[in-house]
Amino acid sequence: MDATSFLKSKFFQLRLYSVLTLILLVILGYYTYTNVINLMEVRAETATNESLLDDLNATNQRIETELETIKTENQDLTLTIQKQLDLVLPKSESLTSLTRVLESFASDIHRIKNPFMLTNLQFTKSKGAQDDLGYEVLPFKMTIQSSYDNFFKFLEFVENSGTLSDETRLLDIQSIVINFVAPTGSESNTSGKDEINFNVSMNAYYRSPQQ
Amino acid sequence: MPENKKQNPPQPEQKPEEGNLYTNIFEKKAPGKEEKPQTTELVEGVNVKKEKEAKPDENILGPIPELEKKIVGAFDPTKRNLKIIKIAFFSVIVLCVLSIGFFFTEMNPDFDLFSSVRGPNTAQKLQNTNQEIITIQTSINQKNYLLMAFYLQELSYLSDTYAKARKNGVTDAGLADLQERILVAYENAQTKYREPMKVANIPEEDFMNALKNELREEINLLKKEELTDVIIQDISNYSTALELITNKDLKNFFNKNTEDIRSDLERDDASLLLLTQQALYIVQNNFSNVNALKQNRIKWSAIIEEIEKVTKEEDTLYNTGFFEELGGIRYSSYDFDTENNRVMISGMAKRDDGTTFTLITNLIDSLQQSPMFKTAENRSFPKSGDEDKGYTSSFNIEVYLDDEYLTLI
Numbered sequence A: 001m002d003a004t005s006f007l008k009s010k011f012f013q014l015r016l017y018s019v020l021t022l023i024l025l026v027i028l029g030y031y032t033y034t035n036v037i038n039l040m041e042v043r044a045e046t047a048t049n050e051s052l053l054d055d056l057n058a059t060n061q062r063i064e065t066e067l068e069t070i071k072t073e074n075q076d077l078t079l080t081i082q083k084q085l086d087l088v089l090p091k092s093e094s095l096t097s098l099t100r101v102l103e104s105f106a107s108d109i110h111r112i113k114n115p116f117m118l119t120n121l122q123f124t125k126s127k128g129a130q131d132d133l134g135y136e137v138l139p140f141k142m143t144i145q146s147s148y149d150n151f152f153k154f155l156e157f158v159e160n161s162g163t164l165s166d167e168t169r170l171l172d173i174q175s176i177v178i179n180f181v182a183p184t185g186s187e188s189n190t191s192g193k194d195e196i197n198f199n200v201s202m203n204a205y206y207r208s209p210q211q
Numbered sequence B: 001m002p003e004n005k006k007q008n009p010p011q012p013e014q015k016p017e018e019g020n021l022y023t024n025i026f027e028k029k030a031p032g033k034e035e036k037p038q039t040t041e042l043v044e045g046v047n048v049k050k051e052k053e054a055k056p057d058e059n060i061l062g063p064i065p066e067l068e069k070k071i072v073g074a075f076d077p078t079k080r081n082l083k084i085i086k087i088a089f090f091s092v093i094v095l096c097v098l099s100i101g102f103f104f105t106e107m108n109p110d111f112d113l114f115s116s117v118r119g120p121n122t123a124q125k126l127q128n129t130n131q132e133i134i135t136i137q138t139s140i141n142q143k144n145y146l147l148m149a150f151y152l153q154e155l156s157y158l159s160d161t162y163a164k165a166r167k168n169g170v171t172d173a174g175l176a177d178l179q180e181r182i183l184v185a186y187e188n189a190q191t192k193y194r195e196p197m198k199v200a201n202i203p204e205e206d207f208m209n210a211l212k213n214e215l216r217e218e219i220n221l222l223k224k225e226e227l228t229d230v231i232i233q234d235i236s237n238y239s240t241a242l243e244l245i246t247n248k249d250l251k252n253f254f255n256k257n258t259e260d261i262r263s264d265l266e267r268d269d270a271s272l273l274l275l276t277q278q279a280l281y282i283v284q285n286n287f288s289n290v291n292a293l294k295q296n297r298i299k300w301s302a303i304i305e306e307i308e309k310v311t312k313e314e315d316t317l318y319n320t321g322f323f324e325e326l327g328g329i330r331y332s333s334y335d336f337d338t339e340n341n342r343v344m345i346s347g348m349a350k351r352d353d354g355t356t357f358t359l360i361t362n363l364i365d366s367l368q369q370s371p372m373f374k375t376a377e378n379r380s381f382p383k384s385g386d387e388d389k390g391y392t393s394s395f396n397i398e399v400y401l402d403d404e405y406l407t408l409i
Helices: A003-073 A075-088 A095-109 A148-160 B002-007 B041-054 B069-074 B079-107 B122-168 B172-194 B204-224 B229-245 B249-253 B258-264 B270-281 B286-296 B300-314 B356-369 B403-408
Strands: A116-123 A135-147 A171-182 A195-207 B328-337 B342-351 B373-377 B384-386 B390-401
Touching: A003 A075, A003 B079, A003 B122, A075 B122, A075 B229, A075 B286, A095 A116, A095 A135, A095 A148, A116 A148, A135 A148, A135 B286, A148 A171, A148 A195, A148 B300, A195 B286, B079 B122, B122 B172, B122 B204, B122 B229, B122 B270, B122 B286, B172 B258, B172 B270, B204 B229, B258 B270, B270 B286, B300 B328, B300 B342, B300 B356, B328 B356, B342 B356, B356 B373, B356 B390
Parallel strands: none
Antiparallel strands: A116 A135, A135 A195, A171 A195, A171 B328, B328 B342, B342 B390, B373 B390, B384 B390
């Protein structure tokens, strides 16, 4: 290599290094600047979080106390609700208690001159869970000799069933066939009121086992 | 460089031993440089002539002299600057490496190499505090939702009681007390619903998922325990809280202003009644099941009363005990079918003048005009009897409950 080329090569190197150094400096500056900003933000956020954690711990403690207080103060109400729900929508079929309730109602309103006699009661197999709604259906059929007045009392009893405060099991009529066996004024009528026989298909309900 | 080439074209006379004195002043013979093979004078002459013809303007003094590299190197003005710039360049590279290294170790949450010595790095510290915030806020959210579930249960219970109280006629003071308790329960639940679920710059979804997981975990743990009344109640509360998280109706339910409802109560309780009805269905639980079943029940007593009312319009002596003597309408059976909302009414019509068909069709038309029924029909019209005993016709009228009535039940 001759001297001129040598000198030119040196100048070229000088320029190249200068340019590369400058480019690197710019890149380094930008990289460092953005990262320092980021780092400062992260540190500031961490400091904010630490301060927030103190507040959250205090809030958590306060709500814990509130929850415990509510649980203790309303334990009676919770148990009452639970008990009433168990009567309205029991955890199982509870055939025996349902039978007692129905006969108890019948004997309460039955009079010789105003009859209401339950002559047949037949429970059929439970229909199982209803579309995952949390309850199951217990169908049953009854045959009843009754006065027309008492028939209305029976309808009222069924229509008001399922009220928590009444603690009555939830019942629903699916179909009724009423036969007017001895209307008022007919020869066979002895009570002086319309006498009927009716067959009623009903549903009682209970909670699904998973509830 | 091309200029240089132009000034110093390759020439045969540049051979060191044959070149011009000035052109060779600083040049050495290259060690590996081989001498050109000897040629004849004739060939050389031809070559020289050809080259002279090809380059007629060649400097007759030969190429410009070049400086010896070593000598120039001693006076090289770039050497110091180059050294400085090289140092600067490599320093910048070192700084780059240090900078990248520093920020990598500080800002990479997965970098664990020095954590045992110097503790977590900046990114890890932030990650740890974020995680801690999610844990504590999830615990707060869980308690808020459990409280909301409790208040909603209380609200459902009071709503059920309120419906019964309105029906049975409770004293004004008793009703007012119940109304206030309902509103307070609603306000409490509303306050819990409005508590912020997220804090800091962490997305709400993170808190939501953490809360769901926490509640599911609690339910699974409770189910493994002996199912006492308290445990069953707890499971119910946690399940309700879990359901509330995804319940989209809550937003609408909790947008009511209780002060407006209180002021409406001076006029009537329509707003409060709406609130109590919504409260019974807002959560899918035993309350909502019971109330849904109750709402879907058909009020058969009202239907029978409507049939009797319509019948009395056509037969004013209906059910007065004079059917045998004076005729009219007497029913022998009702068949109510809830599944199809159908009522089959069977009976007998009696008229001395024999117009039993008219009586039956009038009854059918009246039933059809009743808002409770639709499509009443009787396909068969038999008639029997005579002038002395009167004429009788049996009927089987099939009517369906009106859809609009069913929605109002």
